[in-house]
Every structure is written in C-alpha cells, then in structure tokens.
Amino acid sequence: MFSQYFGHYLLNNGKLTAEQLKQALELQKTTYVKFGVIAVDEGFLTSSQVEEIHEKQKQQDKRFGEIAVELGLLTEEQVSYMLSAQKKNYLILAQAIVDQGYMTMDAFTNALNEYKQLHSLSDEKFEAIKNGDIDTIIESLLEINHPDKDVYTQYLSLFVKNMIRFIDDQVFVQALPYAQRSETDWIVSQEVTGEKMLWTAIAADENVFLQLASIYAEETLTEVDELAKASVSEFLNLHNGIFLVNMSNKGIELNMKPQQVEKARTVSLPEDNSLCVSIHTSKGNFQLLVAYSPELVAAANEKRGNQVG
Numbered sequence: 001m002f003s004q005y006f007g008h009y010l011l012n013n014g015k016l017t018a019e020q021l022k023q024a025l026e027l028q029k030t031t032y033v034k035f036g037v038i039a040v041d042e043g044f045l046t047s048s049q050v051e052e053i054h055e056k057q058k059q060q061d062k063r064f065g066e067i068a069v070e071l072g073l074l075t076e077e078q079v080s081y082m083l084s085a086q087k088k089n090y091l092i093l094a095q096a097i098v099d100q101g102y103m104t105m106d107a108f109t110n111a112l113n114e115y116k117q118l119h120s121l122s123d124e125k126f127e128a129i130k131n132g133d134i135d136t137i138i139e140s141l142l143e144i145n146h147p148d149k150d151v152y153t154q155y156l157s158l159f160v161k162n163m164i165r166f167i168d169d170q171v172f173v174q175a176l177p178y179a180q181r182s183e184t185d186w187i188v189s190q191e192v193t194g195e196k197m198l199w200t201a202i203a204a205d206e207n208v209f210l211q212l213a214s215i216y217a218e219e220t221l222t223e224v225d226e227l228a229k230a231s232v233s234e235f236l237n238l239h240n241g242i243f244l245v246n247m248s249n250k251g252i253e254l255n256m257k258p259q260q261v262e263k264a265r266t267v268s269l270p271e272d273n274s275l276c277v278s279i280h281t282s283k284g285n286f287q288l289l290v291a292y293s294p295e296l297v298a299a300a301n302e303k304r305g306n307q308v309g
Helices: 002-012 020-030 037-039 049-056 063-068 076-085 089-099 105-116 122-128 133-143 149-166 207-219 226-249 295-307
Strands: 172-175 183-195 198-204 255-257 262-267 274-281 284-291
Touching: 002 089, 002 105, 002 122, 020 089, 037 049, 037 063, 037 076, 049 063, 063 076, 089 105, 105 183, 122 133, 133 149, 149 198, 149 226, 149 274, 149 284, 183 207, 183 226, 183 284, 198 207, 198 226, 207 226, 207 284, 226 255, 226 262
Parallel strands: none
Antiparallel strands: 172 274, 183 198, 183 255, 183 262, 198 284, 274 284
C-alpha cells in the first residue's frame, strides 16, 4: 500500500509523470505475491485451507497468518518464513522505476528521505510504513479535527484492509476537503448506533459501483439491479460488522441498522464532524463518507433542502 502513497507523492512533486507511475505500479503488481499463494507454493497449505482462512477474514480483523496459526494450519515459524519471503512492495516499485529509467536509485532514495521529513516520521514509523503497516499509514496521513478522531482512524484503517482483502489490493486513500463533496450516481449507507454513533456510506459513479458489485458478487454485472445493490450493500455491512467486533473487543458495544441504497443523491454532511475520503483503486475511484452522528447528517440534509427550496 505504501507504494501507492509514495508513487502519488512522486507524481505530485513532478518526479514522475502519470503514465510513468501507472507503468511502474503495473510492473510492481505483477511481482507481488500474496500470503495464500506463498503458503500453497511452499506446501504449507492446500487451496481449500487458504479459502477457509479467507472466509474467516470476513468475520474478524486479523491477518492471514494470525488466523492460520489460530486454526492450527500454520506454525509461527512458517509465518515468519513467509513474511521474509514476501517481497517489500516499495523496493519492487523502486526496481520498476529504476529499470524503466524514470529515476536513478539515488534519486529514489532522496525522495524517500524527503517524504519522511515532510510527514515528520520517526525511523520506527517510517520502517513500519515502508513495510505496509496500514494502521501507521492512515494515522500519519489522515488529519481529523475531532475529539474521537481515533474512531475515524480505526474505521478507515479497517476499511482499507477490507478493500485489500475482498476487493482490490491496489488502494490509495486521499482525504478530501468539505468543498469537494459532490453528487454521485449511487449511495449505499448504513447507520452504526450505540455509544459511538456513525453514519457511513459508499458513494460511487455507476461504472465504479458496478465494478465493486461485480468483484464482490464474483460475476460480471452490467446494470445496477438488485444483485448489484445487494453486493455493495453487503460489502459495507461486512465491513461495519467487523468494525463492531473490533469495538466490542475494546468494551464498546454497537449495533447496525439495515443498509439503504439511493440513486443520484447529493449528501450534505456536518463540516466539522465528518470525514470524506476518496478511495482510489485499479477499478476506479469512489468516496467513503463517515459522520459522527446520523442525526447531524439528517439535519444537514434538511437544511440543504430548505436552502434549495
């Protein structure tokens, strides 16, 4: 995941063109090996055991290796071996950029140091980020002005993990200012109730909506029918369900209301109490919207309706 962030840093600072970044990320993607593939290749697991672990990941926020050890399918030593065998993505990105002649290795290393200084990262945090620690990446890049900003950070970090697990491993997250919220073709929303009340939503143009639905449904969908709506709704519900489990483990009990699917709606959110994030994937971009209180969302939308009327 760090490769996407650092790649966009190189793009935004004129060190790579958009086409060069696209080519480098594509080259990197072809050499990335997932844990399940390594496990089967090494003879540690069968394909059916890998699928069993993937199903468990739909229920809890744990890494592949953690679940495999808990199930008695892998030893700690095997997981450590697999971790060492799994190549670091940022180094693969570096190799792709250097091999294509886009930058020298020295220039790439200097850019890494500039990135570290820009985000005021300690050596420990920077190593964690380079090694793909999603929690640390989100924490260092996301600025939220809210007393319970940790809830937003945990929610977004988990959402990115679930995107990688179930939808697309090429994910880049960008927080958007309030003014950039705009109308999209489809919105799937769900309220989380209890001590931490959240209004959550996925907002996407129709093409991206269908891409998300097709991947989750594991079949090609060409129109936004009931299956497409149900697929995106179920992904949001799955994610929120795992979030509730995580919060319960911390002593905070929450519940969920049924998902809502709406077409061509512009959502107004409370400016100081909400989060709008652009989720960039290889299938297109969409927005993740989170507000700290469903009542505030309702009030903001009612106010907007009165202003329009």
